[in-house]
Every structure is written in structure tokens, then in C-alpha cells.
Amino acid sequence: xxxxxxxxxxxxxxxxxxxxxxxxxxxxxxxxxxxxxxxxxxxxxxxxxxxxxxxxxxxxxxxxxxxxxxxxxxxxxxxxxxxxxxxxxxxxxxxxxxxxxxxxxxxxxxxxxxxxxxxxxxxxxxxxxxxxxxxxxxxxxxxxxxxxxxxxxxxxxxxxxxxxxxxxxxxxxxxxxxxxxxxxxxxxxxxxxxxxxxxxxxxxxxxxxxxxxxxxxxxxxxxxxxxxxxxxxxxxxxxxxxxxxxxxxxxxxxxxxxxxxxxxxxxxxxxxxxxxxxxxxxxxxxxxxxxxxxxxxxxxxxxxxxxxxxxxxxxxxxxxxxxxx
Numbered sequence: 157x158x159x160x161x162x163x164x165x166x167x168x169x170x171x172x173x174x175x176x177x178x179x180x181x182x183x184x185x186x187x188x189x190x191x192x193x194x195x196x197x198x199x200x201x202x203x204x205x206x207x208x209x210x211x212x213x214x215x216x217x218x219x220x221x222x223x224x225x226x227x228x229x230x231x232x233x234x235x236x237x238x239x240x241x242x243x244x245x246x247x248x249x250x251x252x253x254x255x256x257x258x259x260x261x262x263x264x265x266x267x268x269x270x271x272x273x274x275x276x277x278x279x280x281x282x283x284x285x286x287x288x289x290x291x292x293x294x295x296x297x298x299x300x301x302x303x304x305x306x307x308x309x310x311x312x313x314x315x316x317x318x319x320x321x322x323x324x325x326x327x328x329x330x331x332x333x334x335x336x337x338x339x340x341x342x343x344x345x346x347x348x349x350x351x352x353x354x355x356x357x358x359x360x361x362x363x364x365x366x367x368x369x370x371x372x373x374x375x376x377x378x379x380x381x382x383x384x385x386x387x388x389x390x391x392x393x394x395x396x397x398x399x400x401x402x403x404x405x406x407x408x409x410x411x412x413x414x415x416x417x418x419x420x421x422x423x424x425x426x427x428x429x430x431x432x433x434x435x436x437x438x439x440x441x442x443x444x445x446x447x448x449x450x451x452x453x454x455x456x457x458x459x460x461x462x463x464x465x466x467x468x469x470x471x472x473x474x475x476x477x478x479x480x481x
Contacts, residue, residue: 157190157191157243157244157245157246158185158190158191158192158193158214158215158243158244158245159181159184159185159188159190159191159192159193159245159246159247159248159249160181160192160193160194160195160217160236160239160240160243160245160247160248160249161177161178161180161181161192161193161194161195161213161248161249161250162177162194162195162197162232162236162248162249162250162251162255162256162259163177163178163194163195163196163208163216164197164251164253164255165196165198165200165204168199168200168201168204169204170196170200170204170205170207170208171356171357172318172357173251173253173313173314173356173357174251175208175211175318175320176311176313176314176315176316176317176318177249177250177251177311178192178194178208178211178212178213178318179211179212179316179317179318179319180249180278180311180315180316181194181212181213181247181249182211182212182213183212183278184247184249184278184279184309185212185247187278187279187281188247188281191214191215192212192213192214192215193213193214193215193216193217193239193243193245194208194213194215194216194217194325195216195217195219195235195236195239195330196216196217196218196219197218197219197221197224197232197235198219198220198221198222198223198224198225199220199222199225200218202327205218205325205327206324206325206326206327207324207325208325209323209324209325209326210320210321210322210323210324211318211319211320211321211323212321212323213325214325214326215325215326215327215328216325216326216327216328217239217242217243217328217329217330218327218328218329218330219235219238219239219329219330219331219332220329221332221334223334223339226343226346227254227255227258228338228339228340228341229258229259229262229341230262230337230338230339230340231334231338231339232255232258232259233259233262233263233266234332234334234338235330235332236248236259236263237263237266237267238330238332239330240263240267240306242330245306246305246306246307247306247307247309248260248263248267248269248306248307248308248309249308249309249310249311250308250309250310250311251310251311251313252273252274252275252310252311252312252313253313253356256310256311257273257310260273260308260310263308264308267306267308268304268306269302269304269305269306269307269308270302270303270304270306270307270308271302271307271308271309271310272287272289272300272302272308272309272310273289273310274289274290274310274312275287275288275289275309275310275311275312275315276288276289276290276297276312276315279302279309280299283301284301284302284303285301285302285303285307286299286300286301287299287300287302287309289312290312290435293408293427293430293431293434294430294431294434294435295434312414312435313356313414314359314414314415314416314435315414315435353381353385353386353387353388354387355387355389355403355404355406355411355413356411356413358386358387358413358415359415359416359417360381360384360385360386360387360415360416360417360419361386361387361388361389361406361413361415361417361418361419361433361436362377362380362381362384362386362387362388362389362419362421363388363389363390363391363406363418363419363420363421363423363433364377364388364389364390364391364394364400364421364422364423364462365390365391365393365394365420365421365422365423365424365429366391366393366394366397366422366423366424367421367422367423367424367443367444367462368394368399368421368422368462369422369463370399371398371399371400373462373463374399374400376462376463376466376467376470377421377462377466379466379467379470380419380466380469380470380473383470383473383474383477384417384473386417386419387415388400388404389404389405389406389411389413390404390405390406391405391406391407391423391426391429392405392407392409392410392428392429395410406429406432406433407428407429407430407431407432407433408427408428408429408431408432409428410432411432412431412432412433412435413432413433413435413436414435414436414437415436415437416436416437416438417436417437417438417440418433418436418438418439418440419440419442420433420439420440420441420442420443420450420454421442421443421462421465421466422442422443422462423441423443423450424443424445424448424449424450425441425448425449425450425451425452425453426449429450430450430453434453438455438456439453439454439455439456440454440455440456440457440458441453441454441456441457441458442457442458442460442462442465442466442469443457443458443459443462444459444460444461444462445459446459
């Protein structure tokens with residue numbers, strides 16, 4: 157019997173959030189006195205898969221069908237079910253991201269399993285199988301006890317640190333029989349953002365709102381992000397005004413981020429925006445309005461004009477980096 161975790165890759169490279177999921181799953185495997193098996197779909201390299209052992213996986217089941225390089229809900233579900241059957245798994249873990257939200261509910265239905273979406277804690281086994289998750293757009297927490305025999309957990313990205321250790325996982329091939337219906341959606345092309353820090357993987361995010369006054373002023377925000385090695389984001393009004401591309405929009409109707417540091421510049425802090433960022437470890441707000449609602453959610457705040465504050469902050473970061481080379 158083994159805990160299994162779905163591990164994604166991009167162009168064969170496994171990203172940080174998946175290491176978090178593997179390490180989270182490894183802790184659950186340890187608490188339940190079992191082993192951990194990672195499931196990798198598509199064209200990942202052996203070195204990348206073996207490297208999952210450094211995060212707690214004893215074994216990797218690799219379904220090496222090139223069609224799985226793209227997300228196909230039915231095919232992914234079938235592969236995960238085949239892995240669960242092979243490993244006699246009672247606990248199945250995915251990330252709470254696009255792939256996880258597409259696949260995990262299907263798996264739960266097929267296995268008649270209880271499911272927790274957006275898990276923030278290791279299950280409390282003393283009280284049953286109780287998992288903490290955020291509710292009401294992060295304004296409160298719920299503690300869910302999964303009573304079913306098979307359990308599906310969707311882990312919130314950046315909720316647990318990924319600490320690399322020693323170890324190498326054993327890679328085994330898993331044959332899964334697919335049919336054309338499993339690939340009913342045809343992917344004709346994929347347009348990916350390049351040359352930028354991905355919001356999904358970013359540990360530092362610098363975000364701007366209407367207080368930036370116009371797209372012509374975005375350079376000073378990008379200068380700060382560059383010095384910090386941060387991703388850039390924006391509020392919905394900015395994206396709707398076409399000041400910034402829509403993939404940078406974070407909030408209730410956009411993306412959700414959980415970075416270690418979120419710097420909000422010229423954003424008032426409406427509840428819709430907070431819903432997408434309130435999982436951030438530290439929030440810094442820069443706004444010339446001292447009554448801006450965002451200050452109530454901030455760990456640190458600067459009352460001032462972004463046009464004056466950002467260049468000075470960027471210069472301070474640059475000076476700090478030069479002194480600590």
C-alpha cells in the first residue's frame with residue numbers, strides 16, 4: 157500500500173510546487189506508516205524523476221505517453237486510477253492548481269472518495285483524518301474530517317516548504333490503455349509567457365493597481381521586480397484597461413498567488429483582490445491614501461506616492477545587493 161501524488165512537469169522539467177506536494181505527501185506517508193509513490197505523465201527525464209527521491213518519494217510510476225504532455229482530463233484520471241490500483245492506494249494527492257482541479261474530482265468520484273480542495277495542513281490523525289483549509293476567500297478556516305476509505309487531497313501551492321535532502325527514487329514504467337475518447341480535446345497550439353518569472357512559481361510578487369496612473373509608469377514597478385527577482389502582477393481594473401496582460405491579473409476573478417512576499421503598489425485592497433493574495437506570507441502595501449483598505453491586511457505599509465517610493469525602494473534593494481555580494 158502506498159500514498160500516491162501526481163507530479164506535473166513543463167517540458168520535462170519539474171517545478172518547485174511539485175516538490176512541495178511530494179514532500180507533503182511524504183509526511184503523510186510517514187504518519188500512516190506506508191510509502192510514497194509519485195506519478196509522472198508524459199516526457200519527463202529519468203534524472204528529474206529520480207530526483208523526487210530527495211523530497212521523499214521512494215518510487216515513481218511513469219506513464220510515458222507523449223500525448224500526456226498536454227492536460228487531458230480523462231486520460232490523466234485514467235492514469236491516476238491505474239496507479240492507485242497498482243499501489244493499492246488509499247490516499248491520493250494532487251496540487252490545487254489547474255491540473256489538480258481538473259483531475260482530482262474525477263478520481264474522487266470514480267473511487268467514491270472524500271475530497272478536500274485547498275488543503276493547508278497535514279491530516280490530524282488523532283481526530284480522525286482532519287485537514288485544515290481556507291474558506292470564504294481566505295477569511296476563515298474549515299477543518300474537514302474525511303470519513304471515506306479512500307481519500308483525495310488537493311494541496312494549496314506554497315503552503316509547505318520544499319527542503320531538498322538526499323535520495324533517489326526508483327522509476328518504473330506503468331502501462332495504461334487509452335482510447336481516442338481520452339484525448340477528445342485536441343490541443344492545436346500553446347502560447348506561453350516567456351522571459352518572465354512565472355506567477356504560479358513565484359516566491360516574490362510585485363503588483364500594481366490604478367495608483368500607477370497609467371501603463372507608461374509601469375517601468376519603475378518592473379525595475380523593482382527585476383532587482384528582487386520577482387514576478388509582476390496587477391489588479392483587475394488594470395488588466396481590464398489593457399495596461400497589463402490578463403495573465404498578470406490576480407484576485408477572485410483572476411489568478412491566486414501565495415508568495416513569501418507580496419508588494420501591492422497603488423492597489424486599494426478590495427475584497428475581490430484580497431481573495432487572490434491573502435495567502436501570501438508577508439504583504440507590503442504602498443499607497444498614498446492612508447485609509448486604503450489594503451493596509452488592514454498588510455504586515456507592513458508605506459503611505460506615499462508610488463512614483464516617489466518605488467525608485468527609492470529599488471535603489472535601496474540595489475545597494476543592499478551590492479553590499480552583500
